[in-house]
């Protein structure tokens with residue numbers, strides 16, 4: 251791939267930050283986003299990066315960000331749709347806004363961000379879109395009707411768009427992480443942790459670097475013939 255520029259949404263912590271570090275180490279110029287401002291340069295230890303404070307649900311702000319990048323002649327060849335939230339609640343108690351927020355942040359954002367950058371990839375006839383889903387999309391999870399629905403939507407998005415753009419040398423894949431050590435898993439009680447661990451054949455939670463390693467591979471030339479796939483990184487938690 252000629253243009254080694256990656257845009258990663260939600261890159262200020264957890265899986266997104268780990269991917270940002272891995273892409274920087276692999277020689278990419280890294281555009282990282284999060285709602286809060288964040289010193290990406292200090293975190294990555296390189297000037298070959300740019301942080302944009304951006305809410306992935308804010309379409310006008312995304313359009314402005316694309317204009318700013320165009321003005322700087324920066325055009326990502328790899329997009330990683332990673333920003334995501336949970337607002338867990340049993341279905342009968344789930345508030346309308348908990349449904350709307352999770353669908354907007356986890357699924358509609360993938361449409362928003364991809365739409366904003368796909369045209370330039372089509373023009374360049376190269377590109378990689380990597381969507382971060384969740385094993386909850388495949389297994390379902392009580393209390394996560396909104397989250398699992400948003401992440402399942404990513405599967406259909408990935409397969410359909412992959413078919414549309416494969417002939418343009420653009421691949422679209424999704425990663426379904428299992429339980430990865432992060433702020434999300436830190437919120438679990440000891441009891442919840444041991445219950446979850448008992449269902450994971452590898453008997454341990456994953457590391458954010460496990461997701462980053464796959465993202466780097468999917469972005470590479472070695473993965474040029476892999477598209478429309480949903481790949482689990484979950485220690486064997488879900489096997490279809």
Ligand SMILES: NC(=O)c1ccc[n+]([C@@H]2O[C@H](COP(=O)([O-])OP(=O)(O)OC[C@H]3O[C@@H](n4cnc5c(N)ncnc54)[C@H](OP(=O)(O)O)[C@@H]3O)[C@@H](O)[C@H]2O)c1
Nearest residue numbers: 260261262264265284285286305306333334384427430432
């Ligand atoms: N951790 C796991 O075990 C696990 C398992 C399966 C799937 N996943 C998925 O992996 C992805 C990353 O998870 P994580 O655990 O690393 O999450 P995290 O630690 O909570 O980080 C989420 C990132 O997304 C950003 N973000 C959230 N809402 C945003 C919005 N509206 N606009 C822009 N940025 C936003 C956050 O920054 P700001 O708050 O500053 O915006 C932050 O940088 C998510 O899609 C998650 O669903 C995680």
